[in-house]
Amino acid sequence: MAIMSYIEAVTLAMREEMQRDSQVFVLGEDVGVRGGVFRATDGLYSEFGEDRVLDTPLTESAIAGVAIGAAAYGKRPIAEMQFADFIMPAINQIISEAAKIRYRSNNKWSCPMVVRAPYGGGIHGALYHSQSVEKIFTGVPGLKIVTPSTPYDVKGLLKSAIRDDDPVLFFEHKRCYRLIKGEVPADDYTIPIGKADVKREGTDVTVITYGMMVHFALQAAEQLEKDGISVHVLDLRTLVPLDKEAVLEAVAKTGKVLVVHEDNLTGGFGGEVSAIIAEEAFFELDAPVRRLAGPDVPAMPYSPTLEKEFILNPDKIAKAIRELAEF
Amino acid sequence: MKHRELGLTDEQAISMYRYMTLARRTDERTWLLNRAGKIPFVISCQGHEAAQIGAGFALDTEKDWLCPYYRDMGLVMVMGQTAQDYLLSSFAKAEDPNSGGRQMPGHFGDHRYRILTGSSPVTTQMVHATGIAYAGKLDKKDFVVLTTCGEGSANQGDLHEAMNFAGVHKLPVIFMVQNNQYAISVPLEKQVAGGSIAARGAGYGMPGVSVDGNDPLEVYRAVKEAVERGRRGEGPTLVETISYRLVPHSSDDDDRTYRSREEVEEAKKKDSLFQYRQYLLDHGLLTEESDAQIEAEIKKEVDAATDYAEKAAYPDPSETYKYVFAE
Numbered sequence: 107m108a109i110m111s112y113i114e115a116v117t118l119a120m121r122e123e124m125q126r127d128s129q130v131f132v133l134g135e136d137v138g139v140r141g142g143v144f145r146a147t148d149g150l151y152s153e154f155g156e157d158r159v160l161d162t163p164l165t166e167s168a169i170a171g172v173a174i175g176a177a178a179y180g181k182r183p184i185a186e187m188q189f190a191d192f193i194m195p196a197i198n199q200i201i202s203e204a205a206k207i208r209y210r211s212n213n214k215w216s217c218p219m220v221v222r223a224p225y226g227g228g229i230h231g232a233l234y235h236s237q238s239v240e241k242i243f244t245g246v247p248g249l250k251i252v253t254p255s256t257p258y259d260v261k262g263l264l265k266s267a268i269r270d271d272d273p274v275l276f277f278e279h280k281r282c283y284r285l286i287k288g289e290v291p292a293d294d295y296t297i298p299i300g301k302a303d304v305k306r307e308g309t310d311v312t313v314i315t316y317g318m319m320v321h322f323a324l325q326a327a328e329q330l331e332k333d334g335i336s337v338h339v340l341d342l343r344t345l346v347p348l349d350k351e352a353v354l355e356a357v358a359k360t361g362k363v364l365v366v367h368e369d370n371l372t373g374g375f376g377g378e379v380s381a382i383i384a385e386e387a388f389f390e391l392d393a394p395v396r397r398l399a400g401p402d403v404p405a406m407p408y409s410p411t412l413e414k415e416f417i418l419n420p421d422k423i424a425k426a427i428r429e430l431a432e433f
Numbered sequence: 434m435k436h437r438e439l440g441l442t443d444e445q446a447i448s449m450y451r452y453m454t455l456a457r458r459t460d461e462r463t464w465l466l467n468r469a470g471k472i473p474f475v476i477s478c479q480g481h482e483a484a485q486i487g488a489g490f491a492l493d494t495e496k497d498w499l500c501p502y503y504r505d506m507g508l509v510m511v512m513g514q515t516a517q518d519y520l521l522s523s524f525a526k527a528e529d530p531n532s533g534g535r536q537m538p539g540h541f542g543d544h545r546y547r548i549l550t551g552s553s554p555v556t557t558q559m560v561h562a563t564g565i566a567y568a569g570k571l572d573k574k575d576f577v578v579l580t581t582c583g584e585g586s587a588n589q590g591d592l593h594e595a596m597n598f599a600g601v602h603k604l605p606v607i608f609m610v611q612n613n614q615y616a617i618s619v620p621l622e623k624q625v626a627g628g629s630i631a632a633r634g635a636g637y638g639m640p641g642v643s644v645d646g647n648d649p650l651e652v653y654r655a656v657k658e659a660v661e662r663g664r665r666g667e668g669p670t671l672v673e674t675i676s677y678r679l680v681p682h683s684s685d686d687d688d689r690t691y692r693s694r695e696e697v698e699e700a701k702k703k704d705s706l707f708q709y710r711q712y713l714l715d716h717g718l719l720t721e722e723s724d725a726q727i728e729a730e731i732k733k734e735v736d737a738a739t740d741y742a743e744k745a746a747y748p749d750p751s752e753t754y755k756y757v758f759a760e
Contacts (some may be wrong), residue, residue: 131571140673158569163601174562175500178549181571183564198591202554203561211542211550212533213756247757271759331752 110290113283115257116146116222119264121171124154127182130268133160134169134186134286142265143188143222144283154262170196174204174273177219190216190225190277191234204273205248208274218268224280226318226368228417231280232408238369238400242276244345250274251345255320257288259343262297264355269344271301279318286321300344301327308338311427312356314379315366323366325420327429335431345375351378354387361392362430366423371399393433398426434716435650439657441490443718449490449649450713451727453482453706455533456507458731459516462739463523463538467684471743472523475684476539478506484611484674484703485581486511488651491660492579496599498547498569500562501538502555504611508581513546516735520742527748534748555586558597559608566604566669576604577663584673585616585624587633589699600638607656607665608634608671611646613678620693634671646674647705650712679704 110118124130132147138161138377141148162169166187173183187193193200193430200221207217227236241251252267252274254260260278267274305320306327313323320341327337340356342349357363363383365376375395383395398418400406408418436446456478466472478485483503489511492499501508506519514530521527521540531542532549538733542550549565551558562580568577582592587610599606610630614621622629640662644655652674659670669737677700681688688697 160567163594163597164596166596167591168598171557171560171591171595172564172567175561175565175566176559176568176571179565179568181568193588198554199557200561202552203557206552207550208756209760210532210552211544211759212529212535214530214544215542215550216759238562250758267489323602328651372510 107289107291109287110257111284112260112278112286113144113146115260115280116289116420117148117150118290119146119261119268121150121153123265123268124150124158129146129180130182130184131158131160132186133162133173135162135164135188137161137186140256142186144280146222146242153308156290164193165353166196167199170199170204173219173221174207174217175197177217177320178207178215182218184220184222184268187221187223189235190223193221193223195238200243200249200273200275201246202400205246208272211284214425216271216272219269220264220274220276222276224279224283225277226279227406227413228281228318229408230380230408230410230413233405236242236406237365238344240277244375248273249346251277252299252343253277253279253316253345254343255279255282255317255341256286257290259297261290262295263299263343265301266296269296274299277317281318282321282421288355297343300347300349302349303341304339304356305341306337306339308336308360310336310360311362311364311430312338312360313341313364313366313423313427314340314342314356315354316345317368319366319368319418322418322423326424329420329424335428337427350382353382357383357387358390361390362433363391363395363431364398364426365395366418368399368400368418369399370402372402374399394428397428398423439650439654441653445490446516447713447718447724448547450487450719451731452489452507452510452711453649453709454727455516455731455734456482456485456510457520457706458735459738460506461521462735464585464680464684466523466739474537475502475523475535477680479675480613480700480704481611481646481708482507483578483649484609484646484652484676487649488579488656491653491656492577494546496576498549498562498565498576498578498580499658500549500558500565501541501551502558502586503583504583505541505581506539508539509543509546509548512543512548514543515738517738519743520653520738521745524742524745525747526742527682527752528745533752543754556589556591556595559592562606563595563599563604566599567602570602570604571749575664577607577660579609581605581609581611583616583619584610584612584630585619587630594671596637596639597671603666603668606669607659607663608669609656610671610673612673612675615682615692617676617682619688629673631671631673639669639671641671642672643651643673643675643722646676647703647706647708649709674706677703
């Protein structure tokens, strides 16, 4: 089994799906000759040609909208937003159009497209190259939202996203791109959208999270193990549809829950997870559900002191887990 | 005779008139039904019939695609929809082929005739048209995509993104802007800098033509040329049809608050139905008797459609939850 980086798994999934299905094509800014600013489409242009690895004008709304039209026609487009921060001009296309095409046409039309977008901070990207944008979409029925944390999950989930008959927003944490490496099988496996994954078994405190924060939570768990605190880590992997069963199971494991995300606290997806736990697992709880998230400031600032203050890290997560353990 | 010079048979010329009349009478019926309290909303095609029917006749309705806007009753009828389809939608009944009663009238979408489902935010569909045309290019098909909007909408970014994208990739899209002088209450001079939509084509590498939107034959000529350019692989065309919105923006609007009755009466003198009827009478293609016959047939058709739609069933409340995703 090959060890590869998170971004190599992104590329591999797209390559395999483009080989498997001639309806799949990629479009976005700099995805062609350049292979993407992060190199996610590296090598695809030479393998599949300029028509299937399409360099678009610098127009996010058209990238999404052209993908929607092509998907309605019967193609399987993968639209790349260069940074999740730049998805904003495409929001009308994604929310008013992609999310509603099946519903508003009474199932006569559909929109099987994937929008890939690198999100998250910790790479000195400042306000407009660091944002987590998932909360803008998690309350919009009609969109599936996938936020993988490992190369293995990336390959399996991206393949499922491309084969899905509905629009999928595939958010890739850009700090994971080269930092996170792992084993990725060469075979054609998929991971179902909507299934969470236990990344670590534990008995004292449950951490529910996704994306880069999974790795920080696992590092925090390592630290705390030395002090005799056993941490259970559930990686949601998919935000919509949410694997509620896995959430409730993870709550029952420990009775103490910390929900973690890099996205802002208010309106973040942790609020939804917490509400579900309060409604459906109240009697499993031994402590109030705690949320740890990005602060409610507009975005992550540039200066290293400010960036560090904004972003979560294993120490901040360990501190919150310890407080819960001691409750 | 002009229609023969354009390659239209006498039968086609009369058929155009029949469609124009059918659209007008169906539209008038919906106003009556609205004022009688039977249907909640009307959005009108009155004043647009010549532009829509002329354009529709330039398409190959067996293979070309349409991404329409909310006034396009005439166009969708040429593509294949009927007065009954329109009235089912007006009454929001389960059999409404556009949406199963989910959308307001004028939100067309019909997979049978390659009419893409649409929304209310304006010009999003023009980007979809570009995507469909791109998909057709990938599949080496020779269909064209007609997409339409009003002159107010022509200020939206999506139209400009779509025109630029289609221009760069030489896609067979016909962008038809139906300039009816008003965006609800705001007149052309406060909407469109320079006063010409057609002039904008040059900026996107395509011909921009302005035609008399009250003359179906002139519109046919312009759109036919655009279709032929598209099929030859020469790229998109922008067509601006100039006419006048003969009624308020919608059944909830009162146009007496922003334009004079004299202005409206003056515009009615150029009503395409009268002008084109006169053309047919002058050339002996229509007589008072045959016209009365057409009117009688259409009245029967619209009566039957009204009756059918009024009696048809509403969607079951359980339909509310269906088709968020593939089922």
